[in-house]
Amino acid sequence: MEHFLRKALPSEAEIIWNILQQAIERRRKDGSRQWQDGYPNLEVVKMDISSGKGYVLEREGKIAAYAALVFNDEPAYDEIEGNWLTNGDFLVIHRVAVSDDFLGKGIAVSLFKLLEDFAKEHHVFSIKVDTNFDNLAMLHILEKLNYQYCGEVYFRGGARKAFEKVLS
Template sequence: MELRKAKREDLEQIMELIDNAKCFLRSQGVDQWQNGYPDKDCLEKDIEKEIGYLCMLDGRPAGYVCIDFNGEPAYNTLSGSWLSSQPYVVLHRLALSPSFRGRGLAASVFQAAEKMARSKDVHSFKVDTDSQNLIMRHILEKQGFVYCGTICFDNSEKIAFEKLLL
C-alpha cells in the first residue's frame, strides 16, 4: 500500500469511498458520518491543503485518508489528559473501499502515517472516533493507541486517543 496525495480530479472517487464508508458505518449501527460530514467541501479543502491522500493498492484506489500536521482545534478542549503536549499528526476521514476490507489496509495506513510523522520529527499521533465505532476502536488498540478522554467534534462526543512514536 502506498499513499498518494489526492488531486482535484480524484474527488468523485473519494466521494464514492466516503459514501461507501457512510453506508458501512450505518449498517454497523454506528451514527458516525450520518449527518452529511464529511462532505465534498471538506474533501476539497483537504486536497487544497495537501492533506488528503488516496491509499493505493495494486495500482487502484483502495481508500482515502486525511493526514494533518496542523493540529485539530477540538483537541484543545479534551476532557481527559493527553499523553503529551508536543506537536502531533492527526488522522481523519479514513474510508476504505469495500473491495479491500479485511486485508489489513487500515493498519498499513496508520503505519504509513507514523512513518510520515517520524520523517518530520513528530513523535505524537492523535486520533478520535465515535464510541460506537468498535471496528476503529479495535484497530486503534491493535496499533498501540491509548485512550485519553473525550472531545466534542462534528456536534457529538468522540473518544480521543494518542500514541507516542518513539
C-alpha cells in the same frame, strides 16, 4: 503486495468521495451514528485535497484508502476531557475510509503504519485521532495498534473518544 501513501489529486475527489460514501454506509449498517449527518461530504474532500491534507493509500494502481492529515491543528483537541500523553507536535488523522474493494485485506492497519512512518519522516512523534464511541471497527484498529485512550473531545456537538500514540 505493493502499496504506498501519496497526496490525493484534485481529479480523484469523486473516487475518494465514493470510498467515503461506502464507509458512511458501513457505519450506518453497523448501527453507528458516526458520519450520519451529512459530514463528511464531497466539498470537505475537495477542501482536504486543495489544502494538501488529503492522502490516499494506493494498492495495485487503485485507491484503497483515504485519510486527511493535519499537523498540530485541531481546535477540538485543545479542550479534552482527560489528558493527552504529550503536549508537543502531533499529527491528526481524520476521515479514514477504506474502499469496499479492499475490505478484509488489512488495509486500515497498513494505512496507519504508513501514517506513523509519515509522521516520523516529518520529525513528529505523536499521532492523535478520535472516533465515535460506536465505531467498533476503528476502535478495534486503534486498540490493535496500541493507541491509548486519553479522554473525550467534542465535534459538532457530539462526544468522541480521543486516542494518542507516541512513536519511537
